[in-house]
Amino acid sequence: MIEHYRQILDTNGSRLAGADLPWMAKLRGAAMDRFEATGFPTRRDEDWKNTDLTAIAGQNFASCLPVAPPLSGAYPTLEGAHRLVFVDGGFVPAAEIQQDLPEGVVLTTLKQALVDDPVGIARWLAKRPERGGHAFFDLNTALMQDGMVLRVPAGVVLEHPIHLVTVSTGGERAGWLRHIVIVEEGGAVELIEDHLTVALFEGVDLSDSVLSISLADEAEMLHSRLQRAGKRSHQLGMIHVEQGARSVYHHQGLAVGAALGRTELRVTQRGPEAETQLAGLALGLDDQVQDFFTFVDHTAPGGASEQAFRAVLAGKARAVFNGRVRVARDAQGIDANQSSRALLLSEDAVANARPQLEIYADDVKCTHGSTVGQVDDEALFYLRQRGLGPDQARRLLLEAFTAELVELFPEGDVREHALAAVARWLNQTLEGRR
Amino acid sequence: MARTSKRGETMLEIEDLHVAIDGQEILKGLSLKVKAGEVHAIMGPNGSGKSTLAKVVAGHPDYEVTGGSIRYKGEDIGDMEVEERAREGVFMSFQYPVEIPGVSTASFLKAAVNAVREHRGQIPLDAFDFLTEARSAMKLVKMDEAFLSRSLNEGFSGGEKKRNEIFQMALLQPGLAVLDETDSGLDIDALRQVANGVNALRSPDRAMVVITHYQRLLDHLEPDHIHVLAEGRIVRSGGLELAHELEEHGYAELLQEAGLDKAAAQAT
Secondary structure: OOOHHHHHHHHHHOOOOOOOOHHHHHHHHHHHHHHHOOOOOOOOOHOOOOOOOOHHHHOOEEOOOOOOOOOHHHOOOOOOEEEEEEEEEOHHHHHEEEOOOOOOOEEHHHHHHHHHHHHHHHHOOOOOOOOOOOHHHHHHHOOOOEEEEEEEEOOOOOOOEEEEEEOOOOOOOOEEEEEEEEOOOOEEEEEEEEEEEEEEOOEEEEEEEEEEEOOOOEEEEEEEEEOOOOOEEEEEEEEEEEOOOOOOOEEEEOOOOOOEEEEEEEEEOOOOOOEEEEEEEEEEOOOOOEEEEEEEOOOOOEEEEEEEEEEEEOOOEEEEEEEEEEEOOOOEEEEEEEEEEEEEOOOOEEEEEEEEEEOOOOEEEEEEEEEEOOOOHHHHOOOOOOOOOOOHHHHHHHHHHHHHHOOOOOHHHHHHHHHHHHHHHHHHHHHHOO | OOOOOOOOOEEEEEEEEEEOOOOOEEEEEEEEEEEOEEEEEEOOOOOHHHHHHHHHHHHOOOOOOEEEEEEEOOOOOHHHHHHHHHHHEEEEEEOOOOOOEEHHHHHHHHHHHHHHHHOOOOOOHHHHHEEEEEEHHHHOOOOOOOHHHHOOOOOOHHHHHHHHHHHHHHHHOOOEEEEEEOOOOOOHHHHHHHHHHHHHHOOOOOOOEEEEEEOOOHHOOOEEEEEEEOOEEOOOOOOHHHHHHHHHHHHHHHHOOOOOHHHHHHHO
């Protein structure tokens, strides 16, 4: 219910990030006004055509309730990574794993950043996406509890990856997190977002996060996102990236958990010759929905973007891929490729793919391809003819299909986590078929 | 559990086999008996049912046996799944080996060898022992070890795919090998390599059925028996001279003699 969220803001305002900053109160109020005016998106909205949100809209998610966060051992670790943990939108200081960070690097919470340097981050919070701003962005702006702020100074290459763990706990709770990553000229960072559930309470939950990334000229960011939440979780992640000249942004996501998962990637290449690579693997079963939404906006010449999205779906699961590429009139020499492929393991599974290319420049190379199919019967026959059982053969083919995407995750712990999540899903799914 | 075969044992016995796909009858009363140590060639024009024969022996799920029987080592295998037949020792070399991107040849073959070994009550091979076996099998078809780390058949040339099939046969040591058009799409050198591999795998306890449209592979293999398949049945059987007769006069004449005018007309 829409009024419910105004109430959360009115009663919890003092507990949210930047509570004593008047401009923050104003920002929140304005966002709440917009949310009240628009309400939740419906399937009449182009960008939400294939994703039903009635389950979220019909729920009054609680927020800012006190939690006794689980002990540190409940969270995943990555070798050598600096770990920050948020549970239901609240930072858990005891779960932080610290690494020595180079001088000048700022890694803190949004709450702290709004105390230390409110002016420095005000403009990142005030920024709305040019197009496609919607209820979940506005709600996030109105209700953001906390988040991570990372600033990498010019020329600094962060040796330790940043592991950002977001935990939801059930109990009809929602967490609203707002993260900011700023990488200055020539800086480089690896970020791993990890979204999971530690089911402390019965019932559904919602995790709504906005991550604003600014990459200056020649900055580089490797961004992995593991969404492996519980099956009653709703996971909405909005990622807004601005890229300077010759900057590099690589994103690889795995969406394997949640009742509903939606990852929005809006990337604007502001400077020339920027490189963007977006990849996502969705695995769905039962009546899960996994939705990837991308918008790559080439506003400067000489840039490249590669997009690869894959889905494997069983039961009544649905995967949605909306892939939009825009090439502005002055953005000549763009190389933009997009592919989406889905494998359906059951008759009731559905894959929707909608590539949208808007090209206003004339010297560009843009391709897109999209396929939906089943496991190849002839390949199965071939493998079985050599002695492999049907499950083993099917598993081998599915592993091969997913491997292409999993191998985009950086070698080491991150890829191991991704591989393990895929393997668990395959076990569950192939057993379910019997 | 699979048992070893004895010299002269009947490995494959097909009796009055009728097979249909999508309701259309392809094999119409085919009979064939192949003993251990023997190599039989099945020749025939396109559309005669040669590939159907290979697939139905291997147990392809799309083909329906509507009559007759297939016995392997005396046991009716008509109700056995593809992989059960394979583990018992039935091997089929594919006319078009499937390309499977993302599956390395090595990991697939290790899984295949161990599925067969497990079925035979043998200890599965570890990576080291597998590699040792694989290396010696690869020598037979002069395959480079680099193929093991490549995706299964992906980007392989026609010759490489066929050599890969014979390599797999060498590794799996089947009791019955059905080679479906193993010569198709090969140049003379590749054909010789494949034929040498097949010859090296001839053994007193193994039976082979070689399906081909042309005589040229048979010149290298020198089969013990040749059968001509037309309209879903074996219409003539003989020795190597039959292959030469076909080479000289073509299928049409032979089919006409057999009273198969329609097939003869199609074969010309």
